[in-house]
Amino acid sequence: RPSFARRRFIRVTAGSILALIAGPLLYKWLTGVIDVGAGGKGGEGARSKFKTDGNHMLPHPEPLKGTFPLEKGGGEGVFRPYTVTEYPAFSSDSWKFEVSGLVKKPMTFDWKGFLKLPRKVEVRDFHCVTGWSVYHVTWEGVLLADLLKKAGVQSQAKYVKFYSGDGVYTDSLTMKQAHMDDVIVAVLRDGKPIPQDYGGPARLVVPKMYGYKSVKWLNGIELIDHPITGFWEKRGYKKNAWVDGKNGGFMF
Numbered sequence: 583r584p585s586f587a588r589r590r591f592i593r594v595t596a597g598s599i600l601a602l603i604a605g606p607l608l609y610k611w612l613t614g615v616i617d618v619g620a621g622g623k624g625g626e627g628a629r630s631k632f633k634t635d636g637n638h639m640l641p642h643p644e645p646l647k648g649t650f651p652l653e654k655g656g657g658e659g660v661f662r663p664y665t666v667t668e669y670p671a672f673s674s675d676s677w678k679f680e681v682s683g684l685v686k687k688p689m690t691f692d693w694k695g696f697l698k699l700p701r702k703v704e705v706r707d708f709h710c711v712t713g714w715s716v717y718h719v720t721w722e723g724v725l726l727a728d729l730l731k732k733a734g735v736q737s738q739a740k741y742v743k744f745y746s747g748d749g750v751y752t753d754s755l756t757m758k759q760a761h762m763d764d765v766i767v768a769v770l771r772d773g774k775p776i777p778q779d780y781g782g783p784a785r786l787v788v789p790k791m792y793g794y795k796s797v798k799w800l801n802g803i804e805l806i807d808h809p810i811t812g813f814w815e816k817r818g819y820k821k822n823a824w825v826d827g828k829n830g831g832f833m834f
């Protein structure tokens with residue numbers, strides 16, 4: 583039977599080992615939660631997070647003037663960082679955004695060029711079809727309709743296909759849906775650059791539809807004349823992902 587001192591030794595040692603393992607995990611979890619909560623002035627949190635972010639994008643996009651303080655203080659709720667691959671990482675030296683397919687003028691932007699495009703700000707709710715939501719998120723990005731206008735849509739073009747920098751995930755919108763005035767290629771979320779795990783440097787945001795339409799790590803659009811089936815649509819989700827149930831809306 584172990585002595586009291588020995589039992590105490592075991593208890594203290596076991597406790598220390600547990601603290602060593604659990605401490606960093608707890609820290610990671612806490613800082614993750616704090617980061618996601620956003621709000622505030624968009625400065626410090628973003629800067630410290632970006633020191634450890636897997637993306638190396640410089641310069642950081644600067645939020646438009648007049649957006650601070652954020653309406654309603656920023657997103658309320660927690661984004662679940664979804665991916666179907668390893669999180670892809672990008673650098674401003676090599677990142678490209680391509681507009682291709684049935685356009686009059688194919689275009690390629692580098693990071694600096696993309697940041698020169700006019701942006702708009704919108705405050706919208708974000709809903710994942712699996713049941714979580716984040717409310718009144720402030721997004722800032724380039725209106726998809728502006729990109730389409732700049733490139734010139736050919737008359738045979740019927741759909742816009744979205745490419746993710748993860749090389750796997752994809753989705754699409756009809757040409758009419760793609761022209762909705764709230765579909766944007768966002769580079770800021772709640773006034774901060776979008777972190778790597780949440781689709782940064784640039785992600786699509788389609789507020790009227792469920793989150794699976796909002797392709798992360800967006801690095802290209804292609805105008806096509808035939809329908810395609812998106813990543814989750816191949817697995818049963820509807821092509822028309824209207825949150826309000828228009829056109830049948832909900833998934834199965």
Ligand SMILES: Nc1nc2c(c(=O)[nH]1)N[C@H]1C(S)=C(S)[C@@H](COP(=O)(O)O)O[C@H]1N2
Pocket residue numbers: 661662663664665666709710711746748751779780781792793794795796797798799
């Ligand atoms: N490239 C890519 N984009 C994606 C996904 C994904 O797994 N990979 N998941 C989608 C789904 S189902 C949702 S709900 C949102 C989640 O966004 P978040 O990861 O920022 O929380 O991203 C969408 N875009």
Ligand SMILES: [Mo]
Pocket residue numbers: 709710711712792793794
């Ligand atoms: Mo989702």
